[in-house]
Amino acid sequence: MTQFERFFDPSTVSLKICGVTRLADAEQLVALGVDALGVNFWPKSKRYLAPEKAAWLGFLRGKILRVGVFVNENSDTALRLVQDGLLDVVQLHGDESPADAKPFRDAGVPFIKAIGIKTRDDLALATDYGAAGLLLDAHAPGVYGGTGETFDWDVARSFREQNPGLPVLLAGGIVPENAALAAQSVSPAALDIASGAEISPGIKDFQKVTALLTAIRF
Numbered sequence: 001m002t003q004f005e006r007f008f009d010p011s012t013v014s015l016k017i018c019g020v021t022r023l024a025d026a027e028q029l030v031a032l033g034v035d036a037l038g039v040n041f042w043p044k045s046k047r048y049l050a051p052e053k054a055a056w057l058g059f060l061r062g063k064i065l066r067v068g069v070f071v072n073e074n075s076d077t078a079l080r081l082v083q084d085g086l087l088d089v090v091q092l093h094g095d096e097s098p099a100d101a102k103p104f105r106d107a108g109v110p111f112i113k114a115i116g117i118k119t120r121d122d123l124a125l126a127t128d129y130g131a132a133g134l135l136l137d138a139h140a141p142g143v144y145g146g147t148g149e150t151f152d153w154d155v156a157r158s159f160r161e162q163n164p165g166l167p168v169l170l171a172g173g174i175v176p177e178n179a180a181l182a183a184q185s186v187s188p189a190a191l192d193i194a195s196g197a198e199i200s201p202g203i204k205d206f207q208k209v210t211a212l213l214t215a216i217r218f
């Protein structure tokens with residue numbers, strides 16, 4: 001199984017640590033055995049990294065799945081970072097429609113679509129994207145993600161059960177203390193964590209990362 005297939009495999013829970021801003025932190029995540037890292041290219045994020053400062057992602061090729069987070073961004077930047085060998089997967093974490101994802105489908109670039117959940121109705125278009133995985137997060141108007149807020153995990157569990165062919169990633173307010181419950185309640189392909197694994201925005205906390213790994217590998 002490739003690194004990519006393992007990450008999206010629904011039979012085990014993988015870990016993605018999001019909002020990484022420094023190579024040294026990324027290397028530590030690799031050493032700990034984290035499956036994927038996210039780098040946030042949304043300029044308003046507290047964890048923003050400018051694309052021109054992301055060349056270090058090239059050193060991590062093959063060592064960890066590298067995911068770029070974008071919010072309502074023109075597809076050109078994301079596609080260029082993939083073509084330059086700096087990203088493996090694109091994460092669309094804004095109000096993108098299935099049509100907005102067409103450039104990624106056409107280019108054969110794997111992408112995750114994030115959906116902020118208020119009610120089950122927010123999932124009406126979820127299967128129209130052609131995404132490699134669906135990331136379910138708390139609804140966060142204006143800030144889109146990284147809030148540390150949870151949502152009703154029953155919605156995620158029932159969506160996963162009804163869509164066995166579509167890997168579900170769970171995000172929103174996951175911390176070491178609730179990670180095992182999140183993994184057991186939803187059985188997602190992966191947990192995705194930003195604020196629950198950091199000392200301050202963009203600076204990762206490796207004690208928390210270790211505790212998260214222990215919690216999901218029960």
Ligand SMILES: O=C(O)c1ccccc1N[C@@H]1O[C@H](COP(=O)(O)O)[C@@H](O)[C@H]1O
Binds near residue numbers: 046171173192
């Ligand atoms: O982390 C951010 O700042 C962010 C900003 C805009 C969109 C997505 C963002 N991060 C994603 O948010 C979720 C959950 O974060 P948290 O664990 O609740 O803090 C996660 O999917 C990140 O990839």
